[in-house]
Amino acid sequence: MVKVTLPDGTGREFDMPVTVGEVARSIGAGLAKAAVAGRFDGRLVDLDYVIDCNGDLAIITMQSDAGLEIIRHSTSHLMAQAVKELYPAAQVTIGPAVENGFYYDFDFERPFTPDDLSAIEERMHLISERDEPVVRREMKRDAAVALFAEMGEHYKCEIINAIDADQTISLYVQGTFMDLCRGPHVPRTSYLKAFKLLSVAGAYWRGDARNKQLQRIYGTAWADVKALKAYLHLLEEAEKRDHRRLGKELDLFSLQESAGGGLVFWHPLGARVRLAIEAYWREAHIQAGYEFLYTPHMANLELWRTSGHLDFYRDSMFNPMHVDEQDYQIRPMNCPFHILVYQSRMHSHRDFPIRWAELGTVYRYELSGALHGLFRVRGFTQDDAHVFCREEQIEDEITGILDLTLATLGTFGFKQYDVFLSTRPEKSVGSTAIWDKATQALMNAIKKHNLDFVEDKGGGAFYGPKIDVKITDCLGRKWQCSTIQLDFNLPERFDITYIGEDGGKHRPIMIHRALMGSLERFFGILLEHYAGRFPMWLAPVQAMVLTITDAHRPWAAEVRDRLRAAGLRAEADLRNEKIGYKIREHTLKKIPWLLVVGDREQEQRAVSPRDASGKDLGLLPLDGLIEKLVLQARERRI
RNA sequence: GCCGAUGUAGCUCAAUUGGCAGAGCAACGGAUUUGUAAUCCGUAGGUUUGGGGUUCGAUUCCCCACAUCGGCUCCA
Structure with missing residues (x-):
């Protein structure tokens, strides 16, 4: 029973x-x-x-997350089976399920080509139709090693050998294909129908660059064809929104081969957006009680020795340059400079909290193969700030920073957050007491905002605990931009102090924080989030005045100038082109307001606006419209 | 940095087996004076990413560099 x-x-x-x-x-x-x-x-x-x-x-x-993961895992086995059937010389290694799909790494004598991928995918469908049972078998470790050794699967032997000798190993068999696997798997290959192979790329055995490079085939798999199609559609959608493509189409920025990789050139229209972002940033920081700093882009290398960056961050730093018998370093971080400003005079406990912000441009050496549009670059601007305070002020300061973070992200249209709290790792500086106290303060601040959070135990930096915030864009992708980190290390290294109530020297607490992270990257995220259709307050051109014929030029120019006088970014298209042509062109440029001007409008000192949705609002008096647009921009409506 | 792919006009792309480098859009000139997603005609535009090699001849084949793309790696 x-x-x-x-x-x-x-x-x-x-x-x-x-x-x-x-x-x-x-x-x-x-x-x-x-x-x-x-x-x-x-x-x-x-x-x-x-x-x-x-x-x-x-x-x-199969509709559940766990079920989907099993389907993806089983599909990776299905792919391995197809590969082994087509290319018996290929050796299998590992093939897990990953977000939205799966991959499998193979060791093969030649690279897989796109044609190979099609052939493999075709074979996968064939095996699915063959409806082969997927059977679990168990055996002792040594027997399994012997079995895979006989099949010539050396990687599998290596994996199994790492398992305890007396442990039972499970294998899954489908057709002539056998793979070491914990499982579970779908019972028959016919369960796997909705999949597609996406790409092939290099990947190191066990993720270690010293090991042999394998070939990784990526695929996606879903419970049914409908879900697969929806995902492929999402990929297409993401491609359309790719900030690299939109940046070119909308003439916002460029990366130039002759300048070198990972260096961003903001064009006039992109710079307009950045100015709008920065203006908001400044306004919000003034309200939040920050002061601003401007500090140099390079400094004597000694500074980086003191900060410790030279020891633990060297790989990401550009080589120093030699100037007047001294080495100078282009900065990968702003913090040491803010500390120098702190050190420029004595501080009292009454000074705190000190909040200093800077849009600080930094340069970091990234591997050439890692560069990616605006998302991974070698020179970028952080919306950085450092808060110096006393221990008992930590919680209030973190609370304030979280307020500012959420307000900022919300203003840009991001309302969904994932919050992570990272605590003390094994190797760390600072006393247990201060770690506990600070971690508790971070947690309290998060709770004050009623935010759910995930605790990443031991995931903090060696110098202090931190809070990271991830935003979700309109395609459901998550991006980490904001980070709030306590630092028990730098104050120590630079020996910064303040005079306490007792007249003695004390060590202040230092908090690093960035809300958008990198302006370049954040701009790229915004661009993709809005598919280039920026909200009015960010749009590089907020309104474009369009003439019907040359006769309307005077009024169009006047409308444009009135809009500009009201503080709006307005342009006029006075060209001798048909109105349909102009509408099309500026719609493709994703300009939120198109103001058509013809005889009727000129006579009545009016315009005929067409909004971002393409709706013709009919004849409207200019004054009222300007008021409306100004309000829309000033309130930063999304 | 590593593996693989790619690099042709401002942009998007063509160019048999190595044999005069082309189209659309954009630009420029002209005509047209137009009412909500492309008016017509014409002109110009190239060291085929850069450097080297093979060849009578290279966009095409080979080598090196750079950049870009997909991954790996890294991510204080």
């Missing part, structure tokens, strides 16, 4: 041991059909796992 308890608390009894699949069938045909695996007493198991004792069972369907 076996009793199985289901997630809803109900129990089911069976006379003899049953498989997970049989339990699913006993509940309903629909469930049995959707089932891919089970979770028995918290452990993931196959559908044909035999339950021979009482326990809790949840049926995992």
Whole structure:
């Protein structure tokens, strides 16, 4: 007699041991059909796992996250099987499920080509149609090693050898293909129908650059074809929104081969957006009680020795330059400079909190292969700030910084956050007492904002705990921009102090924080989030006045000048072109307001606006419209 | 940095097996004076990323460099 308890608390009894699949069938045909695996007493198991004792069972369907992961994992095996059938010389290594899909790494004598990918995908469909059973087998470690050695799968042997000798190893067999795997897997290959191979790339064995480079084939897999299509559509959508493409189309910025990789050139229209971002940033920081600093882009290398960057950050720093018998370093960070300003005079406990912000441009050496549009560059501007305070002020300061962070992200249209709190790692500086106190302060600040957060235990930097905030864009992608970090290290290294109430010297607490992170990267994210259709307050051109014929030029120019006088970024298209042509052109440039001017408008000192959605608002008096646009821009409406 | 791919006019792309480098859009000139997503005609535009090599001859084949793309790696 076996009793199985289901997630809803109900129990089911069976006379003899049953498989997970049989339990699913006993509940309903629909469930049995959707089932891919089970979770028995918290452990993931196959559908044909035999339950021979009482326990809790949840049926995992392909619609669930866990089910999808199993499908992706099984699809990676399906791909490996296809590869082995087509190219027996290829050796299999590992093939896990990843976000939205899976990959499998192979060692093969030649690179896989796009044609190979098509062939592999075709073969995968064939194997799916063959509907082969996927069977779990178990054996002792040494037997498994011998088996894979016989098959010539050296990587598999290496993996298995790392497992304890007395442990039982599970294998999954489908057709002639056998793979070491913990499982679970779908019971038959016919469960796998909605997949597509996406790309092939190099990847090191065990992720170590000293090891042999393997070939990784990436694919995506879903529960059904509809979901697959939706995902492929999303990929297309993302490609359309690619900031590199939009940056070129809208003439916002460029990267230039002759200048070198990872160096960003902001064009006039991109600079307008940046100015709008910076203007908001400044306004918000003044309101939040910050002062501003401007500090140099380079300084004597000694400074970087003192800060310790030379020891632990050297790989990301450009080489120093030699000037007047001294070495100078272009800065990869702003913090040492802010500390120098702090050190330029004595400080009292009454000075705190000190909040200093700077749009600080930094230069970091990134591997050439890592460069990517505006997202990974070698020179960028941080919206950096450093707060100096006393221990007991930490919580208030962090709370204030979180306020500013959420306000800033919200203003740019990001309302969904994932918050991470990273705590003390094994190797760290600072006393346990201060770590505990600071970590608690961070946690309290997060709780004050009623934010859910994930604690990354031991994930903090060696110098202090931190809070990271990730935003979600309109395609559901997550980006980490904001970071708030405590630093118990730099104040020590630079020996910065303040005079306390007791007349003695004390060490201040230092907080680093950036809200947007890198302006370049944030701009790229905004560009993709809005697909180039910036909200009015950010748009490089907020309004474009369009003439019907040359006769309307005077009024059009006047409208443009009135808009500019009201503080709007306005232009006029006075060209001798048809109105349809102008509308098309400026719509493609994603200008939020197009103001058409013809005889009627000129007579009545009016305009006919067309908004971002393409709607013609009809004849409107200019004065009222200007008021409306100014309000829209000033309130930074999204 | 590593693996693979790519690099042709401002942009998007063509160019049999190595044989005079082309189109659309944009630019410029002219005509047209136009009412909500492309008016017509014409002109000009190139050291085919840079350097070297093979060849009678290289956009094409080879080598090196640079940049870009997809990944790996890194990410204080």
